[in-house]
Amino acid sequence: MMTTYSKDQLLADWRHRALAFEQEIGKAVIGLDQAIRQITLGTFARGHIMLEGDVGVGKTTLLRAVARALGGAYERIEGTIDLMPSDLIYHTYINESGRPQVDPGPILKHGELLSVFFFNEVNRARPQVHSLLLRVMAERSVTAFNREYHFPYLQIFADRNRVEREETFEIPSAARDRFLMELNIAAPENPELQNELMFNPRFHDVDRLIGTVREGVLPYREIADIAPVIQTQIQASKALQSYALDLWAATRKPADFGIQIEGVDMGQLILAGASPRGVSMMMRAARVHAWLEGRGHMIPEDLQSVFRETIAHRIFLAPVYELRRESIMGELMDRLLRHVAAP
Numbered sequence: 001m002m003t004t005y006s007k008d009q010l011l012a013d014w015r016h017r018a019l020a021f022e023q024e025i026g027k028a029v030i031g032l033d034q035a036i037r038q039i040t041l042g043t044f045a046r047g048h049i050m051l052e053g054d055v056g057v058g059k060t061t062l063l064r065a066v067a068r069a070l071g072g073a074y075e076r077i078e079g080t081i082d083l084m085p086s087d088l089i090y091h092t093y094i095n096e097s098g099r100p101q102v103d104p105g106p107i108l109k110h111g112e113l114l115s116v117f118f119f120n121e122v123n124r125a126r127p128q129v130h131s132l133l134l135r136v137m138a139e140r141s142v143t144a145f146n147r148e149y150h151f152p153y154l155q156i157f158a159d160r161n162r163v164e165r166e167e168t169f170e171i172p173s174a175a176r177d178r179f180l181m182e183l184n185i186a187a188p189e190n191p192e193l194q195n196e197l198m199f200n201p202r203f204h205d206v207d208r209l210i211g212t213v214r215e216g217v218l219p220y221r222e223i224a225d226i227a228p229v230i231q232t233q234i235q236a237s238k239a240l241q242s243y244a245l246d247l248w249a250a251t252r253k254p255a256d257f258g259i260q261i262e263g264v265d266m267g268q269l270i271l272a273g274a275s276p277r278g279v280s281m282m283m284r285a286a287r288v289h290a291w292l293e294g295r296g297h298m299i300p301e302d303l304q305s306v307f308r309e310t311i312a313h314r315i316f317l318a319p320v321y322e323l324r325r326e327s328i329m330g331e332l333m334d335r336l337l338r339h340v341a342a343p
Contacts, residue, residue, distance in 0.1 A: 247307065264328065286305070
């Protein structure tokens with residue numbers, strides 16, 4: 001049985017690996033340090049991640065770098081209105097002999113070696129496809145060809161197109177709640193970084209750029225084993241637990257905590273607050289944050305650092321306010337963190 005000392009040493013060794021993982025990804029993308037940290041949190045919290053952002057801000061480059069640093073297989077699929085669930089599992093074609101042939105699709109192609117699967121513009125796919133994606137996310141398995149396929153190391157990333165709304169299907173609440181985090185990926189505002197992206201030829205050849213990332217910095221097959229050790233070793237005090245419960249309650253009834261937003265009826269704003277699964281995922285991510293900061297216990301800043309990314313997409317607004325979601329949710333998150341008293 002692992003002693004306390006050996007667990008502490010194990011976590012220290014893995015922390016060095018995690019920080020090296022972030023440094024390697026930083027070779028391929030610049031100005032995305034916060035996103036890289038959140039992806040690291042998601043990786044060790046064993047959660048799937050939704051990305052949002054404009055076209056061409058580096059989401060695909062970021063995920064290719066993540067996959068290379070993890071060392072597992074990477075697959076990507078584009079969401080389209082005619083995409084069918086079977087397209088994720090297999091594809092059929094006429095081979096060179098003129099005969100029909102069936103090959104594994106992107107989900108099955110690499111079997112257990114698949115570590116990163118990127119579903120680009122997921123809201124362009126139909127609900128039937130979302131249903132299959134939900135199964136894979138929840139169980140890391142899929143049934144095909146009369147057998148069960150398992151993907152024990154799989155982490156799913158999805159991107160939602162928020163610019164073009166024609167022929168799109170909003171992700172259902174059950175599927176959104178399966179994502180540990182929703183991250184906004186934006187172009188850097190720092191003029192020096194903008195100048196680098198525009199004029200440094202290094203960033204114009206993505207394949208060569210990804211090649212600079214050291215492969216397999218994190219042994220992806222072992223993350224599933226170290227993740228529960230992090231969760232059991234990082235402690236939360238009673239005061240910290242009470243703070244987390246208050247944050248959860250405030251997502252359901254913000255007015256009870258004195259939170260007001262101009263032009264909003266706070267009694268009618270919330271259709272549903274964060275789910276039990278959601279706050280559980282928030283705690284998982286916060287524990288990983290404490291570990292990455294080199295602590296064996298959690299402090300309020302650990303919760304605050306992951307609160308928006310893990311909770312905002314789990315709060316559902318009344319229809320009359322949903323069209324103003326982007327502006328309202330940002331202000332609501334700010335006020336929740338300001339008004340709920342931290343220990």
